[in-house]
Amino acid sequence: MGTMENETIEIRKEHEEKKDGDSRSEHKSSSKHKHKDKERDRDRDRERKDKDRKDRDRERDKDRGDKEKSHSSSKDKDRSDRDKDRDKHRDKSRSDEKMTNGHSSSKDKEKDRERKDRDKDREKDREREREKGKDKEREKDRDKERERDRDKEREKDRDKERSKDKDKEREREKDRHKDRDRKDKDRHSSSHKDKHRDKDRDKDRERKDKEKEGDKERREKPKDKIKDEPKVEETAEIAEFPKHEETHNVRITEDEDTSVFKTETEEIVDVKQEVPEAEVDVTATVETVKMEETIESDPEDVPLSKRKSITNGTDYDSDVPLSARKKIKSEVTTTTTVKKQKKRKIEDDEDEEYEEKKKKKKATKKVKTEETTTVTKKKVKKEEENVETWKWWEEKKEDDGVKWRTLEHKGPVFAPPYEPLPKNVKFYYNGKHIELTQDTEEVATFYGRMLDHDYTAKEQFNTNFFKDWRKTMTSAERELITDLKKCDFSEINAYFKRRSEENKNRTKEEKQKTKAENEKVIQEFGFCTIDGHKQRIGNFKIEPPGLFRGRGDHPKMGMVKRRVMPEDVIINCSKGTAPSAPAGHKWKEVRSDNTVTWLASWTENVQGQVKYVMLNAASHLKGERDWNKYEMARKLKKMVGKIREQYQMDYKAKEMRVRQRAVALYFIDKLALRAGNEKDEDQADTVGCCSLRVEHISLDETKNGKDFVVTFDFLGKDSIRYYNEISVEKRVFKNLQIFMDNKQPGDDLFDRLNTTILNKHLNEIMEGLTAKVFRTYNASFTLQDQLDKLTNPDDSLAEKILAYNRANRAVAILCNHQRAVPKTFAKSMENLQAKIDAKKETLAEAEKNLKDAKKEVKRSASQASKAAVEKCQKTVERLREQLQKLEVQATDREENKEIALGTSKLNYLDPRISVAW
Template identity: 45%
Template sequence: MSQSIVKKEIVVGDLKAPKRKLKTEAKEPSTKKVKTESTSTKVQKANAKKGTKAVKKETVKVTKKEVEKEVKKDSQNTDDNAEDEDTFKWWENPDDLNGEIKWETLEHNGVMFPPPYEPLPKSVKLYYDGKPVSLPLEAEEVTGFFGALLESEHAKNPVFQKNFFNDFRKVLAETSGCPDADITSFDKCDFSKIYQYYDKKREEKKALPSAAKKKAKEEREKTEEMYKYCIIDGRKEQVGNFHIEPPGLFRGRGAHPKTGALKRRVQPEDITLNLGKESPTPTAPEGHKWGEIRHDNTVGWLAMWKENIMGNIKYVRLSQNSSFKGISDLKKFEKARELKQHVDKIRTDYTKKLKSSMMIDRQIATATYLIDVFALRAGGEKRDDEADTVGCCSLRFEHIFLKPPNTVIFDFLGKDSIRFYQEVQVDSQVFKNMKIFKKEPKKPGDDLFDRLDPSILNKYFQGFMTGLTAKVFRTYNASKTMQDQLDLIPNVGTVKEKVVAFNAANREVAILCNHQRTIPKAHQAGVQKLNEKIEEMIWQKIKLKRIMLQLDKTMKKKDLEYFEEIEDLTKEKESEIVSRWSKNELEKLQKRFDREKEKLKYQKKEMSADEYKQKMAELKEENKKKAEKAKETIKQFKSEAKSQKYEEKSSYTAEKLKLQIDKLEERIKNTSLQLKDKEENSAVSLDTSKMNYIDPRLTVMFSKKYDVPIEKLFTKTLREKFAWAIESAGADWKF
């Protein structure tokens, strides 16, 4: 059969398709061609069925709206393709990045320093012994750090106060000192004026209209743009945190002994940059020079410096969605998957060693059991100036309590000073061993595993599998637990219900890994708000059911169960709900008016005085009308609540009311699920395990298998970080 040829004209009047700029240098596609191809394909198929050979000319009328829609669709598709072309899909050939050499060429623009200190106004001073005192700028800046935090819990901590004051006095000694007083007592210092100044600035910043905040954000992003990306082997990759941390007071986590110490301002002379040999060196800030320039292509960092609090090295690396971080994550999770092949052998071995005649073997076996079963970290020695956090190997006599026959209570500070408190049942031989490890002459302060440290433990692990450490066990058990939990979830219900079930599985992993968090201060207010929202929706639903009965009283007899709940809403309760709803509506209206008023004030400089006056008058008039309308509605609702007789609109029918009720039922169900999820996750951090311990391919598998949009499970940041998992895992993937 010969193929028919069809020529087409698209009649669109004088409309011109808009030109597009693409991210790549690809030739711009013709809008006309897109439409013609789409239509001609249909005609060709029709003619093919008829077996026609003739050449036809067909005129198709297309509206302006249709062409614009086609242009927009084509533009989006082309832009998406351009983005795909720009993305470096390292996961398609991960072995290419698997060697010791990280890069051949590396070019970047260095780091971004915090702005210089802005001196306090002359009227704002530190008061010492009741009198204002003048300070050198360096010392004044340090008082500002404390003054800005004056009403916080940190500033009320005696350790924080002591460390701050010691460092403040050091800065005074390093500079010209205070000419007005010999500052020797923290208790004589009054920071209230400084606090008031910074608190006022915070409020002013908060009160800025959204347009001003947006403009400030755009200006900030424009300044940051040059630091956001680097060029590695000719490809563009995003840099992680290119900001040098500003000076301030160290806070630390938990009861950190150095809380309140001064974090000094980092200078260019403190910084080492890592670049390709042929790459230009970024210009240092005026009057400064870089500490060192290196060309080490076996490492992935771009800059480094030593911070003064703990003497730790800080690095600027590529972002979480970079190829370096991605390949590192993939290796980590594949190493955990590899453990599946060895874990049974390891468990058999340590179970045997639990009864060994060698004390070192018993300690290795017992520690491995705790790491395997309870996901404890290995732990290591801490310096005196570090927080007293411990792991398995560094557990002390006082950190465990034994309750026969086989209950162990763990109570210690884990990583980030998070309390690890669990009462667990252990193997009977493990219990006997721990009783031996606590035997006299041991006392509080003595190590439980006195013959063991992480290096000995890891050496034991690596006898079974190359690269095996306690952390691999933790990743393996977290991912295995998640897999087991997901396997129990039935593939039924709404997306919202599936997300709640996923979060419940995630929570089991977070509990296993002890990923606790302090319940947020706003949690209770959030719970109350959701409860009130549910209550108001139930009120609206019952109102609609009562209106249905006003239209037809016989409906109740036909379906008693459907209308049963209307008796639950008393006049007193309805009046209470209406009063609360009314107050919230008026507050919303006032806030909206205040926002519009601030926005107009911000735009004032761009208009004449008369124009501003007119617009402000229009805004007030519009708000007045809205307020009057709201008050009328409130009056009506209050009257209805007293009588429980409701206004019947001419458009009401039983069918329409039923549809509204069904929608409310769905909203109540979803909000109730949200409330349940919020309450159950209040003291547990789901993000830590999802980001670091659960193989992301499990989340992708769940998304694809259960038809849950990945956006419901991964934030935008995690979708970028785990792009490799999203593209490589399918609905049948297994850990």
Template identity: 60%
Template sequence: MAKETEPNNAVAQQNGKETAMNSESQQELSNSVPVENGVGETNGDELKRDSSAKNEDLDDIPWSQRIREKQQNSSTSKSVKRPVTPEESGGEEAQPVVKKSADKKRKTRQASPESEEEYTPKKKSKSSKTKPENPTPKSSAKKETKTEEDSDYEDDKPAKKKKKSTENNHAKQETSSSASPTKKKKKAEEEEEVWKWWEEQSPEQSDGTIKWRTLEHKGPMFAPEYVPLPKNIKFKYNGKPMDLSPSAEEVATFYAKMLDHDYTSKPIFNQNFFKDWRKTMTSAERSTITDLKKCDFRDINAYFLSETEKRKARSKEEKKAEKEIKDKEAAEYGFAMLDGYKQKIGNFRIEPPGLFRGRGEHPKMGCLKLRVQPEDVIINCSKGVTIPPPKGHKWKEVRHDNMVTWLCSWNENVLFSNKYIMLNPSSKLKGQKDWEKFEKARKLKGCVGPIRDQYLLDFKSKEMRIRQRAVALYFIDKFALRAGNEKDTDEAADTVGCCSLRCEHIKLHEELDNQKYVVEFDFLGKDSIRYYNRVPVEKAVFKNLKIFMEGKEPGDDLFDRLDFSKCLFKRINGWINCQSIRTYNASITLQDQLDKLTNPDDTIHAKLLSYNRANRQVAILCNHQRAVPKTHDKAMETLQNKINEKKKEYKEIKAELKKNKNDEKLQKKYTRVKEQLVKLKTQHTDKDENKQIALGTSKLNYLDPRISVAWCKKYDIPIEKIYSKTQRDKFRWAIDMTKEDFIF
């Protein structure tokens, strides 16, 4: 189509040859409109053109549109031909007309400076199956509801007045029109890949034994081999440069990279490192290197620092090339086929060798984590699936166990625990496990009363074992303590749970801070995080604790009669475990707090503050603490400066508005700045309240996501405000199935 800024030639031609138009219009239309299978690009649109469109200014009507209108009114013009069926066209597939494609062609011709005869239309896509419709122009007396496809025809309507900007507008519309289908297609492809397994089977229908029918993957990706240091970078012993064997040099680099870390100042870390390092040395090296204090790793440390700076200074091209390599690796190793569906793998890269750090004051910090070889790895897959090991190696074992969910397994050498490669949290196996966990906890709502009644009665049992079990269950239920288990304290950090408490971990107070029967807890919990709490308890619990501690030393077990090999609550109900009670208490606390704190009339920011406060109560209950971030004070200072600046702006606008009360633009600005100020204040409060609380742990592991999803839907809160993209993938099942009336 010719540009709308150049219609005068066409108008003059029509005015000068009015009598010849009827006979020539069909020929001209065939030159300007591509016809395929007997259907012109008009798609019968001219049949619905209202006669009122003729009264518009001729200069504003594109000439090809006037030709179509003239053809419609002409007595010699014929009806638009119907699409030819495959049978009528000799068996060839009929090409349906795509309105978006036609619209794109019209805009392309409109933006093109070339004449209509020079334009060569592109062939229409055979894959398109859009049915032709007849949109109604703006001038039509009969108004119809716009569909998505109708909106694509707006560019066919004549633009008015601002002719200079019309060309630019059409270019923009063409860009958005061409990009939109691509985005929609990409989104559709992503949605097609989503396996809605929750619609196939509920937790009640699953027997919990068979995890998969078919499983296929590529195995793990191993850590790259060690690259020796440059010849000019030397390790020094007693001030003299010394060449190390490759194995000893590699371990030396592990320590050198940590010179600036607090770990290298800890005696236990240095002792464990030096002991394991000497095992990798040659006999000559062992006879020479006998004292870690005489070892000088500074040159190696400086080398790696310079390499880090070089890495930061990489060009965009280098970063892009590295990303492409990683993407290629992820495409090859990062996915598995589970029951015929493509599922993402969580951790397909095996951890490289290094020095063990551990949490808190772990007794094995500094020990050498050896390189994992294919000969250490057990592969789990379907029968008939071949997963070749790296060249020159072989797998330790290949299993076909569909009762487990792991893909690969090996035993690490420091703690002698099993390590696994599992599917991503967004996978069916992980999601189904979460769903079953929360459904099990939800069932407790109907039987938690009898369970509590039972352990209250057991406080007075004649059997000491039952009394201890009752008090332990009371602690787990009321204070959300982890159960804990037996372990070798020489091989692991001295962390405890409820059942492994020692007498030194509690103090009893008949009265404290105007409260009677107070128990003071002080011990290291999971990940060596200190649990300190003072709580009032039942009188019967207090008396029993005094009995349990009689005649015991501080290092003796508080619950010495409990059998760790048996489930604590087996005699109460077969399916209940400690985690179910902890999960139940966390989720029911969130539900209750949200009901109490949420005001329907609040702004989104105020509602989110209420949500975080509810989440914080759960985190406190579960002892999900964290150290105050080092950047907290600076971040709070920056936020306070923003608040001060916004307050100043708010006062200025408020004063100006008093002078110009009828200024609508100023009123809108006043409202906007006021909302921004409230948002900043809310952020400041929220950040300060949560500086020592880790909200994410409970949100991901102990809170039923359906509670949060229902809350978001009920109060029109975007789910993105609660869950990140990764978290939304993990809880896709909850987001899809939950309605706003869900109650835990």
């Protein structure tokens, strides 16, 4: 009875909370978008927000009886609290260095020194890598073998291409060198690292520039070589799967003072990409494509110029009639279809080629393992081919949002049922052994196995967990267990550790066995049949129950994520093909909606979000979308010059919202910021461009020798900190001052802008353009740019790998892809340092020996003593080298510790770029 009552109360409470939340967001948005009485509105809104926040805080405090950070507050005190909290959190969960990066100087000096050393070391590094030439040769041989077949076919195209390429290349080269310094500076400074790092970069740059001087000369000569080796491949590869290569042909030249972007588009390169591998006549393709492009861009050109004039006027967003836009749309789609059809032909071999490419990418990375991977890959490939090669690009594409015609699958796999703990694993409360009911125990194990995790040290996590845990308890248990601190999960924790240990120590056969079992499950449930073709499903396993691990300061972290039952799951498939639900259960719903790509969905209980079972990234649906993404980036490349011009004009627009939009667009374009949708209050407080608040930026007329510096400091997606000091155009700076005028730190910087408005605007400039395209575009551009800059055709393979990784890193820095410092980092660093120290010692000893030996020579000048000197000399040299190597390793690791390369590799870097390069 008690429980019933509790529950009703609970529900009512929730209801009220929800209502509360609704009204809150109403306020928020009303203040955001109605600007007639903006001042008053804002004040009122602020008051309300404050009040809401305070209320909530009070509630929370009561609940928790403890300090808690306030969410987004406009009061300085609150803010500083939050900052403190944030710092605290970060110190724990992320690198200490990161924060100190920006603020502590001693550490930085140290780093400075390290980096200087590193610069020197890099040269050495290269030398060393050259020694690995053997590997390179082996690699070459293999590549040759692979290439030989294709080469014959390409040879024809190549010749034609080459002459064209040369001209282009020459032009490009000129521009490149002209702009490189400026660009370099800009790109680097936009890479959101602190000023100290920038200084280092300057040095680095100086060094690089010097190198480049040399490079230029070298490069000019072996141009033919470029064409002959990597370029050939580039053209060929790119031809059949054109995505990015072109991006690097947009030369963004940025005038340092005014930060004016300019583009010099080189259409021909696009054309080149369209060129299919063999058969098709090159020139013919060139012609057609060019025509297509003019057709394609024409309709966009007209409204753009019109728009430009409108821009300076007033009502602009609504000025372009929907019907007019639709017309454009249809025209564009027709042209693109033509284009696509052409491409489809080209991509005929895409599957194969793609595989090949992947292989190659690996090959460059891992020379030694290449052989094995190739073998396995080939196997995989063969299997796949046996299964099917779906030439989806040859099929007619439905335009009306239909994603499939038939869809069959076996339904998702549910998490295995809970295995109760063995009797000897006990839970203690207040020192006493308590036998928990199964459900309670299950939730206890969720927590118990996380005992070593940072999460369990967080107040929010613990309160949320405990609250939810108590909900699953029986009333008796609830009465007894009232304090989490008195709970002892240590045996549970030890049990799971033991289990994973045992798991690791299994014999090979056992591991093989489980692997085979897993494989079986994948074979059965991991595939679906879509339009008659078998395709891999991405996440066919439904998320198991556990504790919600929100990132950053997520208010819901620690809540219990319920076990999903078939009754929660909606199945989407062709009519009459629904898989049967697990025995004794039934689906929540079976539907047949072919306008969506998901196979099953359920609503998760913590955030109320819908989760989907979708296809694997390699499936055609995903592949096509991915391809479209890069296509959009390519399209943007053509438009970006105009867009830049336009938003630069808009800096001085009369209307505030136009100005805000222009500045926001500038940030998105230049810094690759995310769009910044609005968020609910029950999520971690993070922002993107449009949701930036006044507190997230600071302005300095001059800072570190740069004028008009904007300093960004905010938490972005996944609560990753974004810190960047960047010099902007004067107009942008002045505008920002205006935007910030009369606002509280907690107020929106762009109070008349949101992502919808921005995207609507972008979509008018170019069909399908959204804020995130800029990120893709920027990342691709940077990769190409960096590769161009860093690579030298004469480089050894190892050097090239280094260059590639550096380019990759540049992209990761641009996109602010960070990671927590690996847990083992400190330890492995320590090990390395110990090694370095040991090496130093032996070196010192060897040097001493050398001295002694020299003395000996002076004294006796005997043959033997001379030989001894030589020997000592050699040891010293060798040791020095070794030491240097270790030190380089250390600095490199240090530099890389908080940059996540994987994400950019996965989502922004096209395999073709790597291959082409």
